[in-house]
Amino acid sequence: MSIQNKQIAVIAVDGPSGSGKGTICQLLAKELGWHLLDSGALYRLTALAARHHGVELDDVEALEVMAEHLDVQFKASDSGKAVQIILEGEEVTHAIRNERVGEDASVIAALGPVRRALLNRQRDFAQAPGLVADGRDMGTVVFPSAELKVYLDASAEERARRRYKQLISKEPGASLDDILNDIKARDARDMNRAIAPLKPAPDAVRLDTTQMTIDEVLQAVLDEARHRGLR
Numbered sequence: 223m224s225i226q227n228k229q230i231a232v233i234a235v236d237g238p239s240g241s242g243k244g245t246i247c248q249l250l251a252k253e254l255g256w257h258l259l260d261s262g263a264l265y266r267l268t269a270l271a272a273r274h275h276g277v278e279l280d281d282v283e284a285l286e287v288m289a290e291h292l293d294v295q296f297k298a299s300d301s302g303k304a305v306q307i308i309l310e311g312e313e314v315t316h317a318i319r320n321e322r323v324g325e326d327a328s329v330i331a332a333l334g335p336v337r338r339a340l341l342n343r344q345r346d347f348a349q350a351p352g353l354v355a356d357g358r359d360m361g362t363v364v365f366p367s368a369e370l371k372v373y374l375d376a377s378a379e380e381r382a383r384r385r386y387k388q389l390i391s392k393e394p395g396a397s398l399d400d401i402l403n404d405i406k407a408r409d410a411r412d413m414n415r416a417i418a419p420l421k422p423a424p425d426a427v428r429l430d431t432t433q434m435t436i437d438e439v440l441q442a443v444l445d446e447a448r449h450r451g452l453r
């Protein structure tokens with residue numbers, strides 16, 4: 223098992239679904255000119271690959287093989303905006319973002335062999351000049367020596383409202399109640415699993431973003447980075 227490369231500065235950002243991790247990490251990586259790890263995408267890709275290959279979500283051995291041999295490329299798109307994600311030659315940038323894939327990802331993420339198979343792949347993202355890492359166990363397991371650990375949170379109701387706003391243009395029938403129930407179920411699964419559960423690292427800076435704008439959250443994290451000499 224490779225260990226965290228301690229030469230490379232890492233900002234680890236963890237928290238539940240809809241707390242703003244993805245948004246803040248993208249902005250942070252851009253502002254600092256650092257690399258970005260979207261670790262949730264790796265769990266989503268493993269879940270999608272399993273579906274494509276007809277692997278059941280309780281077939282631990284086959285899922286471990288899927289995770290170990292995940293054939294994925296993260297490509298900067300021509301517009302320079304979003305990263306394109308290619309799985310086994312097929313573009314899946316949007317396909318991995320739907321709620322069902324998120325749910326499947328949360329199920330397979332409870333399996334130790336899957337998490338172990340993805341560990342080194344995640345640590346390999348730590349390259350100069352630095353890494354912003356988005357996930358559930360970035361500060362606790364994957365990058366325990368990170369220079370800055372942030373735990374983002376918000377009430378389940380606020381997180382459901384954020385997801386609803388995102389979804390409603392694509393799925394006019396989306397229900398806020400259903401989204402809230404899904405968020406609570408995913409929180410429970412991610413927080414209560416035996417291996418690498420979602421929880422703040424003891425040394426994490428905790429931010430409740432329920433009443434904060436995206437820019438306020440970004441500035442708060444940049445202030446912490448500044449205090450630690452990271453920018």
Ligand SMILES: Nc1ncnc2c1ncn2[C@@H]1O[C@H](COP(=O)(O)OP(=O)(O)O)[C@@H](O)[C@H]1O
Nearest residue numbers: 239240241242243244245384388431434435436
């Ligand atoms: N502080 C905030 N206030 C309002 N909306 C936010 C805030 N942070 C994120 N959002 C919005 O909420 C949605 C979910 O955010 P996202 O970054 O995908 O969360 P996560 O990666 O933690 O699941 C996005 O549409 C994003 O623009």
Ligand SMILES: Nc1ccn([C@H]2C[C@H](O)[C@@H](COP(=O)(O)OP(=O)(O)O)O2)c(=O)n1
Nearest residue numbers: 239240261262263265327328331357358359
């Ligand atoms: N480091 C990580 C990242 C994600 N996971 C699991 C648990 C999550 O419910 C799923 C999907 O994660 P993702 O960050 O893409 O989900 P959200 O955008 O927060 O809804 O993967 C994990 O167990 N550990």
